[in-house]
Amino acid sequence: MEKIVLAPPKPSPTPRILELSAQSDGTRLDLFLAAQLGLSRAQARRLLERGAVALDGRRLGLGDKGTALGARGELSVAPFAAPADQRIPPPGPGESPPRVLAQGSGWLALDKPAGMPVHPLVEGETGTLLGQVFSLHPEIHGVGEGGLRSGVVHRLDVDTSGVMLVATAEPAWARIRAGFQNHRVAKRYLALVEGVVEWPAEGLELSLALRVARHRPARVRVATPEEAARGRARVIEQTMRPVEVFSGASLVEIRPRTGFLHQIRASLAHLGHPVLGDVRYGAEPGRGGAGRHMLHAAEIGFEEIAAEAAPPPDFHEVLEALR
Secondary structure, three states: OOOOOOOOOOEOOOOEEEEOOOOOOOOEHHHHHHHHHOOOHHHHHHHHHOOOEEEOOEEOOHHHOOOEOOOOOEEEEOOOEOHHHOOOOOOOOOOOOOEEEEEEOOEEEEEEOOOOOOOOOOOOOOOOHHHHHHHHOHHHOOOOOOHHHOOEOOOOOOOOEEEEEEEOOHHHHHHHHHHHHOOOOEEEEEEEEEOOOOOOOOOEEEEEEEEEEEEOOEEEEEOOHHHHHOOOOEEEEEEEEEEEEOOOEEEEEEEEOOOOOOHHHHHHHHOOOOEOOOHHHOOOOOHHHOOOOOEEEEEEEEOOEEEEOOOOHHHHHHHHHHO
16 A cells, blocks of 8 residues: 655644624624634634633633624634644554445445544544545545544544444535434434333334533533523434343433434433443443443444444443343
């Protein structure tokens, strides 16, 4: 394979100073940053998330993204590498590529192993699924959000295994991304959870308002009625049904219609059935021999895309121990 040489990142050499004026009066902070810095709204929000933005010397965070700016003041933005200048590092020595489940024009469906991040969080980070894709499809650079998230149309948590879609061309990214945003992508998950579930055999329909309680490390909680009324929550929807019940644990299937951070994990914990191994959401450490949260993305379908992945060996080991 031809060696890929990565150009060094080109960070913004000095902090950017953005003067507020009559034109900024009433404008949302994230929209103003995106327009002034030539970024997408999501990229502007990530600058806020890492504490790179200050207003008149006061450091801002992601929770300030919707703040309406005034006509006076000064925003300072710490040096950053523009997404166009960021490069996805190739795999490190000894890294094994994930199995390709299906592929088509401009897209790949991969079997993501548990413990593998979808994309780098910082430049130079190896061991990611996107690094593997980039080594085989360098044309993915700049697709979609670009930079370290080139080609990403959806995400799985680091310790969640299973089907992961990646776009390698812009038309496919736009089409599949729209499918996720419009809730037209069919998804099926399997989870081993604590407790004996008492749901109907045909499935339990769940609608729940969730909000992010913490960003790093991420944690989601059920929103209060007041938070939901003020638009500070996201309503999630999913169907859940029991597949197999054991003594003090259950194998369940989840079909989410929405996509929100930790949606399945947080909602199951709220119902009193945290995913085995998911200590962040209250699971008993090590129960059933689970060394991670036992959540697996089993199947995905959208238009011509159809991909299915069997649960990995550690999932089967815990399942057999429960049996």
